[in-house]
Amino acid sequence: MTASTPSSTRTPRTPRTPSPRAQNSAIVTAAFGQNLVYATVSTFLLFYLVEMIGLSTGAIAVVTIVLTAARIIDAIADPFVGSLVDLTRTRWGKFRPFILFSAAPVAVLTVLIFAVPDIDETGQLLYFAVCYLIWGLVYAACDVPLWGLIGSAFPEQNTRARVIGNVRAVGAVAIGLSTLGTPALAAALSFAPAPTPEGWTRAIALIAVAGMGIFLLAFFVPRERVSTADPTSFAELFRALFRNKPLLLVLLGSVLGFGRSIVQAGGAVFVVVAYGSSDNFTLVGGAIIAGIILASIATPFTMKRFSGRTLILVSSFAGAALYVALYVVGFENLVLLILLIFATGLSLGVFLVAQTTMIADAVDHAERTSGVRNDGISFATLTFVTKVMSAFSVMAFGIVVVIAGYQKGVEVTAEMQNIVFIGITLVPAVSCLLSAIPFWRYRLDTSSRSTS
Numbered sequence: 001m002t003a004s005t006p007s008s009t010r011t012p013r014t015p016r017t018p019s020p021r022a023q024n025s026a027i028v029t030a031a032f033g034q035n036l037v038y039a040t041v042s043t044f045l046l047f048y049l050v051e052m053i054g055l056s057t058g059a060i061a062v063v064t065i066v067l068t069a070a071r072i073i074d075a076i077a078d079p080f081v082g083s084l085v086d087l088t089r090t091r092w093g094k095f096r097p098f099i100l101f102s103a104a105p106v107a108v109l110t111v112l113i114f115a116v117p118d119i120d121e122t123g124q125l126l127y128f129a130v131c132y133l134i135w136g137l138v139y140a141a142c143d144v145p146l147w148g149l150i151g152s153a154f155p156e157q158n159t160r161a162r163v164i165g166n167v168r169a170v171g172a173v174a175i176g177l178s179t180l181g182t183p184a185l186a187a188a189l190s191f192a193p194a195p196t197p198e199g200w201t202r203a204i205a206l207i208a209v210a211g212m213g214i215f216l217l218a219f220f221v222p223r224e225r226v227s228t229a230d231p232t233s234f235a236e237l238f239r240a241l242f243r244n245k246p247l248l249l250v251l252l253g254s255v256l257g258f259g260r261s262i263v264q265a266g267g268a269v270f271v272v273v274a275y276g277s278s279d280n281f282t283l284v285g286g287a288i289i290a291g292i293i294l295a296s297i298a299t300p301f302t303m304k305r306f307s308g309r310t311l312i313l314v315s316s317f318a319g320a321a322l323y324v325a326l327y328v329v330g331f332e333n334l335v336l337l338i339l340l341i342f343a344t345g346l347s348l349g350v351f352l353v354a355q356t357t358m359i360a361d362a363v364d365h366a367e368r369t370s371g372v373r374n375d376g377i378s379f380a381t382l383t384f385v386t387k388v389m390s391a392f393s394v395m396a397f398g399i400v401v402v403i404a405g406y407q408k409g410v411e412v413t414a415e416m417q418n419i420v421f422i423g424i425t426l427v428p429a430v431s432c433l434l435s436a437i438p439f440w441r442y443r444l445d446t447s448s449r450s451t452s
Contacts, residue, residue: 017223023153024163026221030099031146031167033214035174037110038139040182040207042390043175043285044200045113046398047268049128050408052197053116057407059125064398066129071391074136075384079241081140082380085148093224095145095152100219102142107212109135114204116197136387142215144380151360152224158304164356165300172292172349174211175264179285182207246444247362247381253312253438254355254385258392259431260319260348262424263288263341265390266397273406273420274331287338291345292352299353308354308361309442315354316436319347323429331421344428356382358442365444397423 018026049055049063088094112131116124150167154160182203183195189206190199241247263270267288271281302311326340359382400423404416 018221020154020159023222024166026217027146027150027153027163028166028170030215030218032170032174033211033217034142034146035171035211036178036214037106037208037211038143039171039175039178040204040211041110041113041135043179043264044182044268046265046394047272048114048197048200049116050269051272052195052200053124054408055124056121057402057405059121060398060407061402062125063128064395064402066125066132067398068391068395070129070133070136071387071394073133074140075387075391077137078140078144078380078384078387081144082148085145085380092219093152095149095224096219096222098141098145099149100216102138102145103212103215105138106135106142107208109138110208110212111201111205115201118197140380140383142212143383146218147356147382148380149218149222149224151363153222158300160360161300161303161353161357164360165296165353168349168352168356169293169296171352172289172296172345176286176289176293178207179289180282183281241381244362244365246365246442247359249438249442250355250358250362251381251385253435253442255388255392256438257316257351257431257435258389259323259396259428260344260351260435261389261393262397262428262431263344265393266401266420266424269397269401269406270420270424273404273412274417276412280334283334283338284341287341288345288348291342291347292349295346295349296353299350300357302350303354303357308358309439311350311354312358312439312442313436315347315350316432316439319344319351320429320432322347323425323432327421327425327429331417347432361444396427400427 046063046067050060055063085094085098088097090097092100109131113128113135116128119127150160150163154163185206186200186203187195188199189202190196192199263284267284268281271277271279271284274280299311322340322344326337326344329336329340331337400420404419406412406416406420
């Protein structure tokens, strides 16, 4: 009989680190689930409130204010969430606990904002405002850590760029599936000849549970870089952030480029105004999404030859030209409209990948120059600018809808159509040109990888 090995001499078992491919697959799949939920909210929230709930023009103006204010509040909260992440130390790391404990609340609140009760309009606005504000704050607790986890799990720059490209690509796929599938799912779950508010609530519930369930893969599979440094203070984290000039320039350029998000924020409403129904939104939404997917996959390879700054500038000028061409062509020619929308999607896909990679490079730059590795708060700035861009795009399009005088059931005039069309063409064109100015000034020092 063989004697057992004394416990004092046994080699302790350490958890096996998943392979880079497994971590990549888990993060990309988790990002797909998260993006499915976010894309559904971003794309159909205004449509749900206008077409399903039937809010008046005055109420739409209030909703526009609420959406803008809530997203700005969320954006301001993101750096604080990021700093809280940076100060967190657990056996799971600093990012993964937030991913674990935020998934269920995000799913529940997503359902609630698409379940506006059948009460008086003032009560509906109050209900929506409270639920949406809480949703945004809770969503930050799942979004900020995911981007920080990418920077931590993939320190090698080329690998990280590919992961970011994959995440952006599946994000566009999620937008596509949401755009194409959510209206059909809502119609099927309405159990009526036409879609109903209740059908939309059921569809959103299914999407929210599935999406956030998939999101949990980001907790179970990836591993973070182990940090042995003592937690720093809030003040030190924010000082390092505001000393990072390259990062600040990326943030400013991104915010000024808010117009790139207007098609997603108002596309569904525009299609109803322009064509009398939402049927063509499948074609319009599918065109921009196809462009984003293609560009997201190709851009990491392109960045081996061209800097992120160069690609951002090209996408800004090209985007401005495309949006002007879109206005000149008009919406009557649906084929040309779709082709140009696809091209704007290519421009947007390049922008999203290059922007995220430039932020990651700026984080590395800050670590080399200041000695502070503040992944959480730095990547929180990515979600910050995403929300500010979304807020400004919703605000801009909401103002356009109010100026046009559109609401459900109103007689649509040619002037009304033209005003709404300007909102998704010329406004983004100006925004693209403005965003190029800060990116033109973006530089990293010679000790970092060249991005200039």
